Amino acid sequence: MTWSELIMSWAEWLYANWQFVVCGIVVAVLVLYGARKQGHELIRSLCRVMSDGLRLMAKSALLAEQRVSARNKEVLINAGKESVERVIEREFHRVDAVVKRDLGGFPVLQRAMAEQVSLIDEDYQASSELAPPPPEWLKAVEGVAKLPSKGDSSVLNILKEIHKTTTQQYKNIMAEYQRAVGIHHAKLNKLLPYWRKVTQTLDEVGKTITGIHERARIIDNRMEEYEQIRSKTDTAERMLTSSSLTQFFISGFALIIAILGAYINFHLIAEPMSEMVGAGKFMNLWFIKFRIADVAAMVIIMVEVAMGLYLMEALRITKLFPVIGHMDDRMRYRMIWITLSFLFILAGIESALAFLRDQIAADRQALIKSLGGETGVSQVSWIPLVGQMVMGFILPFALAFVAIPLESFVASLRTVIGKGFSAFLRCLAFCLRLVGNIIRHLGVFLINLYDVIIFLPLWIEDLIKGKKKDIEKTEIKQEVF
Amino acid sequence: MKKIIIIFILGILFSLHGCTDTPTTIGVYMLMDTSGTYTKQLEQAKRIINYLLGTLNPGDTLAVARIDSGSFSEKDIIAKATFDQRPSVAVKQKRVFEKTVSDFITSVKGSAHTDITGGLLQAVEYLEEAKPGKKYVLIFSDLEEDLEEGHTRDLNKIDLDLNGYNIIALNVTKLLPDQANPQKYYDRLNMWEEIVTKRGGNWRKINDLDRLTTILEEE
The missing domain is CATH 1.20.5 (Single alpha-helices involved in coiled-coils or other helix-helix interfaces)
Known part of the structure; x- marks a missing residue:
């Protein structure tokens, strides 16, 4: 109606x-x-x-x-607070590394410099020992030589002898003096490389000190931020909220990409997985029916993601599992190698499954053709096969990195949900x-x-x-x- | 909190309790009429079998049997297979199946009589044992039953339950008497439809073999 x-x-x-x-x-x-x-x-x-x-x-x-x-x-x-603490901790680690690397050898450097300085000092001392100037009495002798002889030949001869003797002595003394000055200059010349070396060493120390100074400035800034956060100011809250929202959207975007990657990966291995667990077996979860082969493929992908999480955790890139992060270094390195090995094996399995997928598809295609009455072998290109195998090998490693956006997403999700609920x-x-x-x-x-x-x-x-x-x-x- | 986690895990385990092989597998039993002139139509039957081989999945069951003078016998089954769960093995099974059927069709000799009811009884017996999720009996015949003297097929006395069965008549050709009186053709079809539907089965007729994709559709 x-x-x-x-x-x-x-x-x-x-x-x-x-x-x-x-x-x-x-x-x-x-x-x-x-x-x-x-x-x-x-x-x-x-x-x-x-x-x-x-x-x-x-x-x-x-x-x-x-x-x-x-x-x-x-x-x-x-x-x-935790985030800034992590940043400050990292900066301190960097400073520590710089100090260990550049200033760790400082005592040796200091000793070398002291030795060089003492060498310079010795050389300097040596260079300062000059030959004595011509004696003062020579002037008196010169004065005597200039006396008028007044025609007395004996006096004249005596004076001539005196003049000759003193002139000869003067020449000898001057020659000795010039030789001493030459040695002095040579010693001063020898000092030059030492001075250069000292200058270089001082420059290096200066650079290191500048680097540390830069780090100290960054730490100062972070400490200021930390102080603001600790005092719970509104500015700090606004800053953190904004940062959290940005993180949420960026990590969400990265996660969507990862999910798409996982989806492609799933389709790459779900079909051949039926060769292992059977194609016609299903499992029921409440009212939803799942193919066992699909579930198995999904489990493999999930295991890859889990291995990626452990690997990132062991590398201390993420902090989702504190237990792994707090392990001693030896254990952590073992964990890194184990997870990497697992990832490598899983990548190999996926690559093999991708190969199997191509074989199954080709086999089925051939059967359908023969059932349709077609004869002859069709030309099969190896490019898709290689492409699938490479994808199967690379995707597990790419998925391993999902831990990084996941951590950011989880951390920022709490804030976003809180803000959303508040609104x-x-x-x-x-x-x-x-x-x-x-x-x-x-x-x-x-x-x-x-x-x-x-x-x-x-x-x-x-x-x-x-x-x-x-x-x-x-x-x-x-x-x- | 611990209690909640335990309840959650138990809930998941309980819900996963139903993890079994799927009951949605398909079982197809195809009856091929090899009587008289109908043997000329067997190439069409091969087309249908090939279509089924291309469509059925691992875990499904397919059997092909002939309709001859006495069809209620395992000996009349030409080829039968429940395809392996592994696709590669299933493909090999299908190849062997196709070859067996091809060999039969090239060497078949026409039978004197046509025992469709016996074939139907054999089909039901086979599918009951195979226990597929969906059951199909395809009858590739003109549906003109012609029993040998002394053979009795009184379905009123046989407890034949066709509940859950899809009985599909394929390529029901018109006979010479049908040309003279089409009512005979429709009477024949109606008789078989009544036999099937009375016993709980679904009845369908597909004469256009270009519409093979509709064979395995449910009513």
């Missing part, structure tokens, strides 16, 4: 029973008029109860939202309050509507009351006059 047909049938019914309908309306109006006070009270109290109840619920929702927000903040701060509670509180207010105003509207329905008896009542008032007024006036 359509709407128009329904309306028409109603109209026909009303037309046929109009007396009954009119009587019913009159009786209803009279009843409503008679129970007007109680009716108003009923509407008012009903609306008040509902409105107050909703307001109370809104308040509860807001309180719950505050608790959730506080809890979220706590979780966020703790996560942020939901806020919305709920708003809606409840809104509905409460609407109901309160609806009560007023319904009271007015009630009066509109019984407007005729009310109007008559007003008329009677008006006449009574007029009579009373005239009576009062008459009494006054």
